[in-house]
Amino acid sequence: MSYIYEMHCHTGCTSRCGRVAPEEIVRLYRENGYSGIVVTDHYSPLTFIPNWNPQSQIDFYLEGYRRMKAAAGQGFTVLLGMELRHYASGNDYLIYGVTEEFLYHAGNLMMCGVKKMRKFCDENGFLLYQAHPFRPYITRAGLKYLDGIEVFNGKCSSGENEKAYAWAEKSGKLMVSGSDFHTVKNLARGGIITEKMIESNDDLVQILKNKEFSIVKNN
Secondary structure, rough: OEEEEEEEOOOOOOOOOOOOOHHHHHHHHHHOOEEEEEOEEEEEEOOOOOOOOHHHHHHHHHHHHHHHHHHHHHOOEEEEEEEEEOOOOOOOOEEEOOOHHHHHHHHOHHHHHHHHHHHHHHHHOOOEEEOOOOOOOOOOOHHHOEEEEEEOOOOOOHHHHHHHEEEEEEHHOOOEEEEEEEOOOHHHOOEEEEEOOOHHHHHHHHHHHHOOOOEEOOO
């Protein structure tokens, strides 16, 4: 049996650019044969109000994930991820394996830069991927900071995705695919297909590291 998981998804209640409620996202993906979703809401200056207090706003940041998890119930996996953007940067990084506890204690991650985020990932067993690396105004990060590269993004052009795939293949970095879901028109364009059920972030990290999956590419 095969399982399909969305790896790049934004909820309407947390990401300012998201337009679909978490409960509706679960319904839509179930109808399209997916087995689960990694919620990667934007952790960026566009999400949080100025001079934010991490202690007071992490509950807001986690609302989309928590509502989706509650709506999913049994038989549909919802995991916490993150799409991180640092201050004064247009680059986005997908973080897999992240936990609620880490977010409550990490401080303002928008200040840390990719070098420090690499250290956090090493210390906590997270995986760090550069999202849509060939969109305009994106700067490719140093490969030493990355575990992987998003080689298919449902909102990117075919040319941008082809360049990302070639970069990952040449560098030997891990690959991932995601729909970059914000609205219904982005539905079920990307993800991974695995023969093993993913029920936890530990499962996800191991499957990604072991390359035990194939990539969904639905333009």
